[in-house]
Amino acid sequence: MAGELRLSLTGPQAAFVTAEDRFPAIVAGFGSGKTEALVNRLLVRKIAYPGGWVGYYGPTFDLINLIAVPRFEGILEQHGFAFKLNKQEMVMKVRKLGAFVFRTMERPERIIGFETADAGVDELDTLKIAHAEHAWRKIIARNRQKKPNGERNTVAVATTPEGFRFTHRQWVKAKADGYKLFHASTYSNAHNLPEDYIPSLEASYPPQLLKAYLEGQFVNLTSGAIYPDFDRKLNHTPETIKADEPLHIGMDFNVYKMAAVVHVMRDGLPRALAELVNLRDTPAMIEAIKSRYGNAGRSITIYPDASGDNKSSKGASLSDIVMLKGAGFQVSVGHSNPAVKDRIASVNGMILNAKGERRYLVNTDACPITTECIEQQVYDETNGEPDKKSGFDHTNDGLGYFLHRRFPIVVNTLQRLQVVGA
């Protein structure tokens, strides 16, 4: 029985694992032990009702396969339960305890064909609101196996808060019966984490995001200024470009509004020291860069957007990239653009990290438009996306491609876990 399991849990984990509410949710920081708590909770439920099935849902198959399944295997082994995983069906049979079933939320319409008595959902808020809601409805509809003692069926959620998304809507705003919220900060699990885990988050994330990702708080991540910590005095540098110094140019493509922010690296950190704005097209941009900086021998790397080979006025086309290379520039670009959210997080982390360091400096005299754009671009209230109507987006996109490529913040759970496990 559950009472015989000896679990060693943090305070918030214990509250969540033992919660009797129908829909408990632990909304907590990176590495705070959410997944661990969820797996423990599901094992406890499984032992309490061995006849029933228990469901585990993750955002992607990889997260299930590489993180959740090994975690279940570890915990079952630790407690001496024999089990066998059917990889085809993603069903794990545990001797004397019945089965766990693993499903992804990628295609909620496929969450059919089985019933559970209890279930758990990991990283629900990584899904967009409508997707999360769809998955949630499907999951709770599956969760109806009758328990012998008439006890209620439960579905538990463990997630990092990603702004005001589905979890906030359902557990805070709607506050329907049975929905119970638990918070935990990463600090509460610090004794189980490598020593440099929290300091490395503080070194790369901006303060506002860390409120969400370390403290597990709901923070509005898509309203107001996009780069709230930029300060034209504190992020200013009077430095200028030296002859022959290698250049790193972030570039955004828009007909008649081509924008480029010219950087150098000093002590391994980026400085924006010049800008080229409102140019007509790629050939005009190439000519401008060459006439300003094109002395033989200087290394110039362009970081364009990767919108692909469209012919529209937006985004770099294949021929733009070919032209840049043909002009003798190095081009650093991925197969696709980073998620806007990740690009913005990288820029913000460079402007100011949670340790108070401003690693991105701008010569605000030499880059007046860039400075104005960083200060003034806001989130569009109607869709929560960065505003593009006011014209403050171009240089920001350009410098963002560069900063994200050279100073990315790793936000994906899988990689976080690799860091933790390392």
Ligand SMILES: Nc1ncnc2c1ncn2[C@@H]1O[C@H](COP(=O)(O)OP(=O)(O)OP(=O)(O)O)[C@@H](O)[C@H]1O
């Ligand atoms: N109660 C515990 N006892 C021992 N180790 C624990 C405990 N809880 C968590 N850990 C360890 O701490 C690390 C982080 O835990 P876990 O992966 O569950 O956190 P998470 O919040 O799900 O992380 P992420 O934000 O990356 O998804 C893991 O190495 C895990 O094994």
Ligand SMILES: [Mg+2]
């Ligand atoms: Mg996790």
